[in-house]
Amino acid sequence: xxxxxxxxxxxxxxxxxxxxxxxxxxxxxxxxxxxxxxxxxxxxxxxxxxxxxxxxxxxxxxxxxxxxxxxxxxxxxxxxxxxxxxxxxxxxxxxxxxxxxxxxxxxxxxxxxxxxxxxxxxxxxxxxxxxxxxxxxxxxxxxxxxxxxxxxxxxxxxxxxxxxxxxxxxxxxxxxxxxxxxxxxxxxxxxxxxxxxxxxxxxxxxxxxxxxxxxxxxxxxxxxxxxxxxxxxxxxxxxxxxxxxxxxx
Amino acid sequence: xxxxxxxxxxxxxxxxxxxxxxxxxxxxxxxxxxxxxxxxxxxxxxxxxxxxxxxxxxxxxxxxxxxxxxxxxxxxxxxxxxxxxxxxxxxxxxxxxxxxxxxxxxxxxxxxxxxxxxxxxxxxxxxxxxxxxxxxxxxxxxxxxxxxxxxxxxxxxxxxxxxxxxxxxxxxxxxxxxxxxxxxxxxxxxxxxxxxxxxxxxxxxxxxxxxxxxxxxxxxxxxxxxxxxxxxxxxxxxxxxxxxxxxxx
DNA sequence: GTAATAGTGTCTATTAGACATTATCTT
DNA sequence: AAGATAATGTCTAATAGACACTATTAC
Numbered sequence: 419x420x421x422x423x424x425x426x427x428x429x430x431x432x433x434x435x436x437x438x439x440x441x442x443x444x445x446x447x448x449x450x451x452x453x454x455x456x457x458x459x460x461x462x463x464x465x466x467x468x469x470x471x472x473x474x475x476x477x478x479x480x481x482x483x484x485x486x487x488x489x490x491x492x493x494x495x496x497x498x499x500x501x502x503x504x505x506x507x508x509x510x511x512x513x514x515x516x517x518x519x520x521x522x523x524x525x526x527x528x529x530x531x532x533x534x535x536x537x538x539x540x541x542x543x544x545x546x547x548x549x550x551x552x553x554x555x556x557x558x559x560x561x562x563x564x565x566x567x568x569x570x571x572x573x574x575x576x577x578x579x580x581x582x583x584x585x586x587x588x589x590x591x592x593x594x595x596x597x598x599x600x601x602x603x604x605x606x607x608x609x610x611x612x613x614x615x616x617x618x619x620x621x622x623x624x625x626x627x628x629x630x631x632x633x634x635x636x637x638x639x640x641x642x643x644x645x646x647x648x649x650x651x652x653x654x655x656x657x658x659x660x661x662x663x664x665x666x667x
Numbered sequence: 668x669x670x671x672x673x674x675x676x677x678x679x680x681x682x683x684x685x686x687x688x689x690x691x692x693x694x695x696x697x698x699x700x701x702x703x704x705x706x707x708x709x710x711x712x713x714x715x716x717x718x719x720x721x722x723x724x725x726x727x728x729x730x731x732x733x734x735x736x737x738x739x740x741x742x743x744x745x746x747x748x749x750x751x752x753x754x755x756x757x758x759x760x761x762x763x764x765x766x767x768x769x770x771x772x773x774x775x776x777x778x779x780x781x782x783x784x785x786x787x788x789x790x791x792x793x794x795x796x797x798x799x800x801x802x803x804x805x806x807x808x809x810x811x812x813x814x815x816x817x818x819x820x821x822x823x824x825x826x827x828x829x830x831x832x833x834x835x836x837x838x839x840x841x842x843x844x845x846x847x848x849x850x851x852x853x854x855x856x857x858x859x860x861x862x863x864x865x866x867x868x869x870x871x872x873x874x875x876x877x878x879x880x881x882x883x884x885x886x887x888x889x890x891x892x893x894x895x896x897x898x899x900x901x902x903x904x905x906x907x908x909x910x911x912x913x914x915x916x
Numbered sequence: 917g918t919a920a921t922a923g924t925g926t927c928t929a930t931t932a933g934a935c936a937t938t939a940t941c942t943t
Numbered sequence: 944a945a946g947a948t949a950a951t952g953t954c955t956a957a958t959a960g961a962c963a964c965t966a967t968t969a970c
Contacts, residue, residue: 440689441729443774480690482772487764512761512776515736523731525692527761527774599948617933619950642948643940661910661931848921866960868923891921892967910958 423467441514442524445488446477446567447495447507448574451535451551452591457607458551459571460499460540461560465547468520469564475571476549477526492529499549501539506590506652507531510574518566526565530574532590582608586625586657589650597638597645598622613663621659630657672716690763691773694737695726695816696744696756697823700784701840705802706856708820709748709789710809712797717769718813724820725798726775741778748798750788755839755901756780759823767815775814779823781839831857835874835906838899846887846894847871862912870908879906 449460461473476499485491497503507529514525540549552560554575557568582588588604602618625631629651636647698709710722725748734740746752756778763774789798801809803824806817831837837853851867874880878900885896 441692441731443690443692480772482690482765485764486766488762488774490764509760511758513737515734515739516731517735523729525737525776527776597949614933614935615949616935616951620932637941639941640948641942642946643942643950645949663932846922863960863962864922865924865962869959886968888968889921890969891919892923892969894922908958913959 442479442519442521444477444479444524444526445491445495446475446526446528446570447492447499448475448510448528448530448571449496449500449505449533450530450574450578450591451533451538452604452607453535453551455603455607456553456555458553459557460538461550461552463548463550464564469562472562472564473552473560473567474564475567488527496531499540500533500537501541502533502537505531505533506587506656510570510577513566513570513573526570528570528574530578532587534591534593536593579609581656583663584659584661586630586659589625589630590652592650595634595636595647595649597640597647599645601648617663621663624659625657628657691728691768691770693726693728693773693775694740694744695724695775695777695819696741696748697724697759697777697779697820698745698749698754698782699779699823699827699840700782700787700800701853701856702784702800704852704856705804707800707802708806709787710799710801712799713813714796718811721811721813722801722809722816723813724816737776745780748789749782749786750790751782751786754780754782755836755905759819759826762815762819762822775819777819777823779827781827781836783840783842785842828858830905833908833911835879835908838874838879839901841899844883844885844896844898846889846896848894850897866912870912873908874906877906 447460451458451460460476462476464470464472464474477495480488480491481494484494492507493503496505496507510528510530512525512527514523516523518524518526540551554571557563557571578587582605588608589601591604592601598619599615601622602613602615605618606613622631626633626648630653631648632651634647634649637644638647696709700707700709709725711725713719713721713723726744729737729740730743733743741756742752745754745756759777759779761774761776763772765772767773767775789800803820806812806820827836831854837857838850840853841850847868848864850871851862851864854867855862871880875882875897879902880897881900883896883898886893887896
């Protein structure tokens, strides 16, 4: 769309000349993973205007020829950015307005996705933008974040934090086999609080009873008493516990 | 946009000639009220193509000059259709695709709103479309519903039904003053199940303790022992109970 | 009084959270 | 044996649901 402008003003002038009287629509996935015991988000460094050189979500326009529905378009974006063709994702919200994009009235639909870190293959995209995992706690110190993407990430994070108090969503972030302790640590990393081990085990037992966590027969070889290794067998929708974890704030 | 075409084919031919390579975006509010002990949705009968003469949600395009954000645009639509400038509303989802609208790739963001029946003043709009409350249980028997609006209504209804099991949302549907019994009946109408009276009173007491239901000092004059009349003083977000009501299905 | 509904209290089941105890591994 | 963590059990508090009982009105 935009290629070699020297300044943003120059770019916008050329863009306005082309502008139809319509709303610009995009999809922005907030792709979460757990890497090195921290919750991280996939971001790209923009190589073109607007917000050249700022960090942004790896979103963009819908290719109408390639997708029949919005969900198709989201799957395509996830595949393009992570190489994954199956990942948990859900719609968070749609936001927009006159001020979101200097090109004019724009709307974006935000999805969050949960991916297993070691399954992701990052590749620079067609425009050779830098793609990198950013720890959520470091987002404030990023020099510049494009559009309203900070707001969109925060909305996704809030949804995720709230939803894991009554669902098994973090299991989607686990390696192929993992211990209950590792799963608990995923909850702790996302919520940034400690969770009582014994209380958590009761929750995990519900998942085992439901067949969502399957004992592999293998045993972890970490420090202390060895723990059973489980595999996650997700259903089409996340498991919902009957009660929320108490918000210990 | 479209005015006097004899057939849909003729209309579409004229429309395609105008089409930019963009996505058509609209907002569709699902406005719920309780009227005559039934949950009803505000619908309009379309006077123009596409889906001429079918019932549709009272949505449409965003007027970019009038609104700075999507929420502004929703407020404007609610005002235009109901005369209300303050109503509870929340975003449900954004849906769309190639097949939703015969004019081409389209996206809509769905909001549900809860309004007090006696406050609404229905007026035929600029294009003199018929505007009417439709009971949700009668939607299946409506001869024709435009676009994917049946799906959008069902999504809103599902959200509403789920959310009232742990929030005070139905209080937004009540008359100015009402009894606990009336509030309970609103829940029953929406969920289409009976709710144990005494269990419900405990929930209501939480709302009274929080100051969300205020005793007016007045007394209802219905049959049986007179009941206290309350007023709803909503906060900016709905009250969330610590536990859901059990799904008694 | 009877009918009808409001309002309150009692009992049980579920579950989270806190915490103690026992079990199983490595060094 | 010491250290570490897993796995299990016990106790308490909160709350929903079921249901009994009392209170207040109209007739």
